[in-house]
Amino acid sequence: MSLAVVDDLAIQRAKAGDLAALERVYRAYEGLVYTLARRICRTAEDAEDVLQETFVEVCRSMRQFRGEGPGSLTAWIKRVASSKALMRVRYESYRVVDELHEDMGAVGVRAADTALQLDLENALGRLSDTARAVVWLHDVEGYKHEEIAEMMGKTVSFSKSQLSRAHARLRRMLGEETGC
């Protein structure tokens, strides 16, 4: 993901409403936002909608963005995307279909561990919507249980129990069962 493309000057121009600069922000962060949305949402269509809703909000609210530097912009955009994805998870009723192979436009190197990745993606896709969202936000995006609870409108213990359930299910689905 080419996050380094958006420098401070581009951020300032985007804050001033410059459409070219806003497009640079979009191009730099679309992969990050889509990946986050796709890992949380069940379908690619939902993830695309989250991508669109996130950037409509980011572009409209850019003037109010008070952070400084690309780091805080990344954190802000991820926060907006997470909220949008969680809203989608909360309000959408999902079709129960296996759409694992729709994202073959994946970027990055898929080497010898492709099978493991597919198993993991498969297992992730079979978690409940909330468990999948919590495990992704906590273990990959690095949010704390308190932050996840706030975004989901739930308690901290709810977030913790969802994470435990997610790991227990992933362990079973990935055939890692032990006596522990």
Place this chain on the structure above:
Amino acid sequence: MLRHCSIQELLEVRNGEGSLAARTHVDECAQCRDELDRVHQRVAALRALPSLNAPRDRWSVVRQSLVDQRRRLWWVRTGWVAAAVMALAVGANGLMSWPGAAPNEAELELQTLLEQSVQLDNELVTVVSRPRVVNGLAAVAIVDLEDQISLIDDEIGLIDMRVLRVLMAREESANRRQFDVRLLRSILEREADENQLRQLLRERLILLDVLVNTHDKRTVYVGH
């Protein structure tokens, strides 16, 4: 701890939040240590999943939504700013013509700028109300100009509020028929505002003139 750790306990240990008993147990129990290792490996595998590309480019939709919103805001704002500039014209005139003082060159320029601004705003409304087709490049230029003028209007709006406050204070002072030192000071402090206002209005006039010309010359009129 006599039993093995639960997943939740292992996750807490991983996060450095586990109880002393759980941490001690993990240190002493090879099976739970292995399980904790598997948690670490699972999380590492999740983090190593590849990034994904959206199947379709959504920028054009996002951009159009932004342009539509700006256009809506612009039309709401145009009416408001025309009224504000008009009020400012009256207000600044009244403010500067302190009894006994003849208007100086700067005050006359401000007055002229305000009148020209109102005139161009009216011209703009007339031009854009004609049926016409705007090409892509002109549309981009128009959005850009509107955006720049909006930023100036925000600043004019702030000055406008300060002028109104001074005028109200002045009227109150006149009603009391007594000299108000605070009022005099606030009027003197307004010199910086007036300079800024003149500068903003000059910039606004240039942009507005280009905008009117863009609407007028770079669009194709239809239906006539």
